[in-house]
Amino acid sequence: MIRFGPFQVDPRTWTLSRDGAAVDLSPRLVEILTHIVERNGEIVTKDELLERFWPGVNITENTLTRAIADIRKALADSADSPKYLQTAARRGYRFVGEPQSQPDPGVRIPAPDRDDPFQAWVKGKLALDSLDLKKLTGAIAAFERAVVELPSYAPAHAGLANAYLLQFEKTRSGSVPDRELLTRAMAAARQACALDPSLGEGWAVLGYLLGAAGKMEEAQAAGRRASALEPDNWRHQYRLAYSAWGEERLRAVDKTLTLKPGFAPARMLSAMVFIARGALDRAEREATLGADAQRQHRHDHTPLPAVGLHWLRGLVLGAKGDLPAALASFEEEIAMGTSGHVYAREFAVNARVAAGFTHLTLNDTPPAAAAFRQALAEAPGHPRATLGLHAVAARSGDRAGADATKAALEHAIGELSLGERHSEAALVQAGRWIVRGQTAEAMDILDRLLTDAPPGPAGWIVPVDPMLAALRFAPGRATLLARLAARAS
The missing domain is CATH 1.25.40.10 (Tetratricopeptide repeat domain)
Incomplete structure (x- = not known):
């Protein structure tokens, strides 16, 4: 046990008591207090405390300041007239009480690397x-x-x-x-x-x-x-940026990048808003900055590495008419698919599907079919890839293939609804109507999506989605995009 004044620390449980009564202080703060007490009046620097108790974790000094304030509160101590914890200005903290360490038989302080x-x-x-x-x-x-x-x-x-x-x-x-x-x-x-x-x-x-x-x-x-x-x-x-939308998301992204410059995933969130608003030049800028950072992250092994930005940039480039550049961006995203990143496979599959629909826009059916098949090999049952193969079969006059993929597509859409992914289900249903040549029905599906969806990013991808490229000149598209932009204000 470690005792000072009326207080006692039990290192088996990292609990603090006063005259035998438990004091409300979290185990982490008890451990910090003990570390300072055991230094017997030496200054324990802020850097040392941050490195020991938050190694490799990107936090501000305010976290440590708040921790010390909570410890002082538990000890009924004062920063101005300290009985136990004294602040060494701009350096750290030291214990100014009288510690009495009394190890009990059988009590062992945990070894940091094994038991703590x-x-x-x-x-x-x-x-x-x-x-x-x-x-x-x-x-x-x-x-x-x-x-x-x-x-x-x-x-x-x-x-x-x-x-x-x-x-x-x-x-x-x-x-x-x-x-x-x-x-x-x-x-x-x-x-x-x-x-x-x-x-x-x-x-x-x-x-x-x-x-x-x-x-x-x-x-x-x-x-x-x-x-x-x-x-x-x-x-x-x-x-906050992830859960917000429109202007609030953009403000949160700006704050994120001010505090963490170069954090590429934030660029994706802002680009989504600009896409929904129809501001494709601004979206391309955000996606390009993010893609550059993603490329750098691949080489410097930064914490919280990014994926998905090459896919996003490819979508924007394709919507602006630069299909070769779009395909090149998709290929760069696909190359990240084996990186082991939590999201790498998801975005690699998304890129394969986007490449497939881009090839269909170019009337280049064989590479489109290959892209969709590879996507399904990596993510069996993927709804967009299934729709892509259905589109390839319909375009090629392969009735048997069209019938087989139609059944698989119906199942995939049902699975999306079962998984409560209603926005994605609506987008794939719109794509199915496009394959049938019924663009008016596709537009109705998208119109209902924007009508029924709660405030938020539902439908943000519509202006750049290569699966919906056939709607680019459909009647009512301008009105639909104006509604989408208004939702992102």
Whole structure:
């Protein structure tokens, strides 16, 4: 045990008590307090504390300042007249009380690299930041261990929510994502928020999860709360941008990039808004900046690497009429498909499908068919790829092939609806009408999509989607795009 004044720390459980009564202080903060106390009056620098307790994690000094303030509150201590923790201006902190360390028989302070659940939490967080599929299982195990050993430690539950979120995202390229993972992630996030309502990370991941579940108003409320709690945290701003739309998304993206310059995924979110508004030049600029960063990330192994920007840039270039450049961008995205990134396969498949429809626009059927088949080999049952093969068969006069792919397409659309991916189901249904040559029906589907969808990004891809290229001169398209732009204001 470690004793000072009326206080006692139990290193087996990282709990603090005063005269035998438990003091409400999180295990992480008890460990920080113990580290300072054990230095016997030496200054413990801010850099040392940040490196020990948040290694490799991009946080601001405000996080440490708040941690020390919470510790002082638990000790009934004062920064102006300290009895225990004294601030060394611009340097760090030191203990000014009288510690009395009394190890009890059989009590062992955890070895940091082997037993410490906080180290498991840190390792799990670093693994998640890599977005590497090979590290995801280990990250989940680390966080699951942390919440068992530290059930009251809110950041461990937030970390577990993030891990389950990425596991869910891994299933998105299929027609029916694993919503059980989403449910588990949301439960962990809500637990984090309940344990520590002041933890921005809990609200930020909850907002992202609510957005993934289509609950946009709740998602935005959670995202705004996270950003209000920790306005200088770029992750919170990015997640607010994900759940927001229109001008609010663009403001959140600007804040994200101010705090984290070069963060390519933020460029994708802003480009989506500009596409919906019909501002394709601005969308191309954002996508190009993001694609350049994605290319750089591939070589410098940065944390939170980007994917998807080459696909997005290809969509915009294709919509502007530069089909060869669009195909080149899609190929660059496809080359990232084996990187091991959580989202790499999803965007590589998207790029193959986009390339297939671009080849169809060029009346180049063989490479289109090859692209769709390869997409289905990588993501069996993929609705857009199935539609693409149906279009190839119909265009080639292959009645047997058209009948077979028609049945598969109906099943794929049903799967999208079952997975509550209603916007994507509507887009694929519109594509099916285009294959039949009934563009008016396709336009009706898209019109209903914009009428029925709640405020948000539904239909953002319509102006640049090569699957819908045949609608470029359809009657009513200008009105439809004006409605889409108004939704993104």
